Amino acid sequence: MSTPHLYASETRQRRTSAAATHDRMADVSPSAVEDQSSSRSPSIGDTNLDSDDAELARLGYKSEMLREFGNLSTFSFAFSIMGMCSSIATTFNTPLLSGGPASVVWCWLIGAILNISLGASIAEIVSAYPTNGGLYTASASLVPARWRAITGWIVGWLNLLGQCAGVASTEYGLARMIWAGCNVGYDGDFEVSTGMQFGLFVGLLIVHGFLNSLKTRDLAFLTSGFVFVNVGATLIIIIVLLATTGRANMHPASYVFGNVVNQSGWESDGLAFMLGFLSVQWTMTDYDAAAHISEEVKKASIAAPVAIFVAVIGTGMLGWVLNVVMVLCSGDLADLPGPSGSAFLQIMANRMGKTGALVIWPFVCLVAFFTVQTALQANARTFYAFSRDGGLPDRGLFGRVNRYTKTPIWSVWLVVGIAILMGCLDWASTIASQAIFSMCALALDLSYTIPVIGRRLFEHRPDVNFKPGPFYMGKWGLPVNIVMVLWTAFEVIILAFPAVKPITALTMNYSSVITVGVMVLSGLWYIAGAHKHYHGPQSNVDEHVAPVEVSPYEDQKVVSDDREGKDYQRTDL
Numbered sequence: 001m002s003t004p005h006l007y008a009s010e011t012r013q014r015r016t017s018a019a020a021t022h023d024r025m026a027d028v029s030p031s032a033v034e035d036q037s038s039s040r041s042p043s044i045g046d047t048n049l050d051s052d053d054a055e056l057a058r059l060g061y062k063s064e065m066l067r068e069f070g071n072l073s074t075f076s077f078a079f080s081i082m083g084m085c086s087s088i089a090t091t092f093n094t095p096l097l098s099g100g101p102a103s104v105v106w107c108w109l110i111g112a113i114l115n116i117s118l119g120a121s122i123a124e125i126v127s128a129y130p131t132n133g134g135l136y137t138a139s140a141s142l143v144p145a146r147w148r149a150i151t152g153w154i155v156g157w158l159n160l161l162g163q164c165a166g167v168a169s170t171e172y173g174l175a176r177m178i179w180a181g182c183n184v185g186y187d188g189d190f191e192v193s194t195g196m197q198f199g200l201f202v203g204l205l206i207v208h209g210f211l212n213s214l215k216t217r218d219l220a221f222l223t224s225g226f227v228f229v230n231v232g233a234t235l236i237i238i239i240v241l242l243a244t245t246g247r248a249n250m251h252p253a254s255y256v257f258g259n260v261v262n263q264s265g266w267e268s269d270g271l272a273f274m275l276g277f278l279s280v281q282w283t284m285t286d287y288d289a290a291a292h293i294s295e296e297v298k299k300a301s302i303a304a305p306v307a308i309f310v311a312v313i314g315t316g317m318l319g320w321v322l323n324v325v326m327v328l329c330s331g332d333l334a335d336l337p338g339p340s341g342s343a344f345l346q347i348m349a350n351r352m353g354k355t356g357a358l359v360i361w362p363f364v365c366l367v368a369f370f371t372v373q374t375a376l377q378a379n380a381r382t383f384y385a386f387s388r389d390g391g392l393p394d395r396g397l398f399g400r401v402n403r404y405t406k407t408p409i410w411s412v413w414l415v416v417g418i419a420i421l422m423g424c425l426d427w428a429s430t431i432a433s434q435a436i437f438s439m440c441a442l443a444l445d446l447s448y449t450i451p452v453i454g455r456r457l458f459e460h461r462p463d464v465n466f467k468p469g470p471f472y473m474g475k476w477g478l479p480v481n482i483v484m485v486l487w488t489a490f491e492v493i494i495l496a497f498p499a500v501k502p503i504t505a506l507t508m509n510y511s512s513v514i515t516v517g518v519m520v521l522s523g524l525w526y527i528a529g530a531h532k533h534y535h536g537p538q539s540n541v542d543e544h545v546a547p548v549e550v551s552p553y554e555d556q557k558v559v560s561d562d563r564e565g566k567d568y569q570r571t572d573l
Contacts, residue, residue: 226370
């Protein structure tokens with residue numbers, strides 16, 4: 001293309017004000033292909049276009065979804081994607097049984113503090129690019145023109161892989177939590193076969209697939225209450241554990257904060273200690289999930305990044321308190337994880353009694369259920385955005401919005417299918433299936449670093465024009481970004497280590513193998529033919545439209561109509 005702007009030259013001449021803003025997606029070729037299933041969805045040409053849809057149009061996309069997520073539901077979505085108490089319960093065995101009590105407490109605290117740099121860096125970019133593609137879309141706009149397609153391709157596949165692993169691992173963890181509750185209920189006299197575990201896992205995924213096929217309004221209403229269950233369950237566990245554990249049965253501070261117990265098989269106590277980072281990194285991941293519903297959020301450039309940032313801080317603080325209390329009341333380490341296989345649940349049962357633990361445990365499972373619900377929703381929107389840009393060999397199938405629900409139902413069921421395939425690792429071995437936990441954090445965190453690095457390396461290039469959104473760190477942005485990149489480089493190495501030794505085919509951590517394998521295959525696919533149809537984020541805005549001007553009258557809008565060459569007023573009823 002001869003110019004870096006989004007539209008053809010004659011369109012730019014008619015709409016100079018709109019074209020000026022399209023520098024964010026410079027050199028992105030126009031693709032005016034519309035989804036036949038959403039012909040009545042709002043776009044930049046609609047007379048009821050609001051500021052959110054106008055901003056989306058400036059980024060090169062027409063609005064095809066309904067904006068039903070307000071501040072509460074958006075924050076609840078961002079907070080629930082981390083699933084605090086359920087995520088800690090799912091991964092609590094790893095730090096406790098690998099590095100001991102000190103690993104549980106310190107790895108969470110260190111990770112939570114450093115993860116603020118991830119949350120802030122991501123929130124800043126999301127504020128500038130509030131689209132369902134999230135950092136995938138942004139990454140292609142933050143590098144020079146000749147690298148946009150390949151950068152978008154790499155970030156897109158890394159992000160999709162990490163999100164699919166997040167859905168699969170959380171659902172897998174939920175299935176294990178349910179069976180662990182059954183084990184406690186039967187006093188340990190309950191055997192769970194691989195078939196039972198996998199069958200429940202698949203059944204739960206299908207339920208989540210149907211729930212995610214609802215209308216946006218229903219999803220927003222459902223999501224609004226997630227945060228209260230999440231925080232409420234966490235506080236109840238903390239309070240009841242402290243109330244039911246006598247002071248004489250609580251461990252001293254020296255045990256909680258200073259006792260490293262290496263049961264991993266690795267010779268190095270330091271490495272065994274650092275394996276505890278899996279819990280905090282798996283819990284506090286998928287930061288950009290709120291970005292992937294941006295096209296369904298009101299005031300997305302503000303609501304989404306603020307929700308991400310606040311959720312990261314809140315999860316880090318309250319999660320650390322929960323971890324400290326769990327270790328404080330844990331009892332003899334030799335008795336854990338117990339017959340249930342879950343050290344978290346066993347501690348609850350030992351202190352609260354079987355009845356008390358089984359009354360609270362369903363709420364922990366419910367938090368995990370909500371986490372999968374939000375993770376699947378975000379994942380489906382990312383597939384929708386990637387397909388919309390021509391990144392999948394599907395002829396746009398997964399980039400379609402259902403005419404009735406205004407949601408990408410095809411993408412929802414694609415995620416369900418991929419998650420089921422990932423869950424098949426459980427048939428290899430229980431330890432092998434743990435790879436999807438590491439892979440989730442590893443792939444997602446890598447996908448986050450690329451747009452941040454690109455923004456800093458190329459910010460002075462004439463064909464890279466980063467325009468900050470309302471959430472902007474200013475002079476603090478560079479040091480925060482540096483911390484984020486260094487921390488990510490460190491923790492992804494730790495996440496790639498096998499959790500136990502000796503390393504065999506059954507104990508190997510396959511997260512790095514699968515991640516590298518997927519990236520190599522996607523790279524070969526791009527070289528072999530995908531580069532012919534994928535050129536980075538593509539505009540789907542109708543060119544026969546103009547930007548909206550807000551009328552001074554309260555319920556009226558003035559719209560410039562290029563086809564008529566004149567303005568007219570429309571009163572919204």
